[in-house]
Amino acid sequence: MRYRTIFSLILAMVMMGTSRGEEPVQPPNIILMMADDLGWGDLKSFRPESPIHTPHLDEMAASGITFDRFYAAAPVCSPTRGSCLTGRHPFRYGIYFANTGQLKTEELTLAELLQKQGYKTGHFGKWHLGTLTTTEKDANRGGPKSTEVYSPPWENGFDTCFSTESKVPTWDPMRKPKTGPTKIGWDSLGADEEDAPYGTYYWNERGEKVTDNLDGDDSRVLMDRAVPFVKQAAGEKKPFFAVIWFHTPHLPVVAGPKYAKMYSQYDLHERNYYGCVTAMDDQIGRLRKTLADAGVTDNTMLWFCSDNGPEGNAKSPGSAGDFRGRKRSLYEGGVRVPGILQWPSQVKPGRVTSFPAVTSDYLPTILDTLSVQYAGARPLDGISLLPVLQGTQSERTEPIGFQSRNQVAWTTNRYKLFSGNGGKTLELYDLLNDPSEQNDLSSSHPEIVARLWDEFRQWQSSCQESDQGSDY
Known part of the structure; x- marks a missing residue:
């Protein structure tokens, strides 16, 4: 306890300034990045024999702390996403599975809580915690037939949004082949090839459908919106909270020509899976460079994880390593995912921990960092990881509960x-x-x-x- 108090005091002194005339340093910026259906064994920093090139994530892991027992709160996407924002197990508010329920108005989200602390908030990418429109057919559930599950990010604390309800192809996200199978993925379409609308759209914080700059790599498309958000907030010296939820590598996987060529020795599914992950990694490198150029790397908590284990069976390209089970399973392979935090001002590089952490821990960790009390008496399922980051706690005393069907x-x-x-x-x-x-x-x-x-x-x-x- 004494060391934790010292850690908190040092952090407070850094945030307030340590002497008269010294400009106060703003609270840490926070970015939650999450891949979609990425396996524990897909990154070389977790499984060195992985065939996927992810140099920027590898560098991020080497620059911070790697959690080799990091858990998604559920073996499918929607429930895990809810846990990231609420610190609570999704069965507490009716998101029992993918495409089930919606984030309730009464729930307190990280975005709402951080807005009250003066943070600029932005959501970029997949939402999957409710529909984004009540006026037209969109994605899995959006439209006038499902108004009861309307719950977009801009009504849950986010100032800036570039969001989809659910999955999109990982290259040319608005397009799919006009004919042929489309579930798993395809090689990227040429500009003149016949296509059809995929049917899932991007929406902004005004509830408007976005129609420009939607071609090419989907990770680049959403990072084109996240990067200006970060630059503007940093330029205004405002603390920011960015949620960047990639669609990669959820089916259908499609890699652009440059990335598919890197894996030309593999079959269609493998080269597109591997290629879209490398493309996502390039955009993570772009984000890290943006933080460095803005001079805010040291004061930014940059998190990365996946929402659940890899799709498919053992013959599918995603890897759960040696763990049993995959997506939809509560065996380790379905919920143990890559977990990385880079925070140079507080976390020494090259650390690896076997402490069991879970996506529900984000909220209590961030509030503890800011010395902000959680409002109300409702139960939280996550715990603060600050003692782990400071090196004073090595064993988890609060178990992690899971429910899925x-x-x-x-x-x-x-x-x-x-x-x-x-x-x-x-x-x-x-x-x-x-x-x-x-x-x-x-x-x-x-x-x-x-x-x-x-x-x-x-x-x-x-x-x-x-x-x-x-x-x-």
Whole structure:
């Protein structure tokens, strides 16, 4: 506790200025980057044998701290996204799965809380926490037939938006081939090739459909909006909060000619998957250069993770490493994802931690950094990671709970309780000694199973009470 107090005091002194006449330094800028369906094993900084070139993410990892036990709050996208902004498990507010529910007005988002602290806020990329229009057909659910799930980012605390409801192709995001299969992806279309509208659109903070600068790499398209936002805020010396949620490498994967050529020895699916990830990495490099040119790198918390494990099966190009399961599974491969933080003023480079962290930890960590109290008495599921960043905490004392359809899991610092059938049968794994979940210990440690199941059921009941509106 003493070291944490010292850390907080130093941070406060940096933010306020340490002597009379010294210009106060603004609070840290915050950027939450997230890939879509990127596997734990897709980055060389986590699995060196990965075939994908990601030099900028590798450099970011070397410049900050790498979490090798970083968890998405869910094995699919929408619930995880909710956890990033609320610090709460998505079952507390009805986002049980992808394309289910919407971010409720009563929920407190990071964007709303940071607006009150004087931050400029921006959302760029995939939203997937509600629809963005009630007037025309858009994406999966948008339009007049689903007005009850309308909940765009600009009504949840974001000043500037360049957002889609859901997925788009990772190259030429408004286009798809006029004929032929389109689920997995395709080689990029030429300018004169016949096409059809993909059907998912970008919208701005005024609720207007964006129609310009939408050709080419989708990661570049959205970074073309994020970079000016960062430059303007930095130029005005305003703290900023940017959420940059890439569509890459969610299906359909399409890589531009330059990027596909880098992986020409691979089949269509692989070269487009690998190529679009490298294209995304280039844009992350562009963002990092923007921060450096603006002189705000040191005072910016730059986070990166994925929203869940990789799509498909073991033959698909995305890699979960040696972990069991993939997207939609609560085994490790479905929820353990790459996690990186670069924050030069507070985090020494080259650190690696095995501390279990989860996307729900963003909100309490950021509020703790700013010495801001969370409003209200509603339960949070995340914890502050500041003690981990300062090196004074190495074990997680608050378990991480997971729910997804009939699957449930309860992960402690060492053990994981798992059920694929709503608790009818239970499996127990020692993640410190068996991270691949190959050896079920439930029969040899029934006392641990009973204790963890009781803890999980209490937490599940709390989520159910929240979902019924008791927090509001």
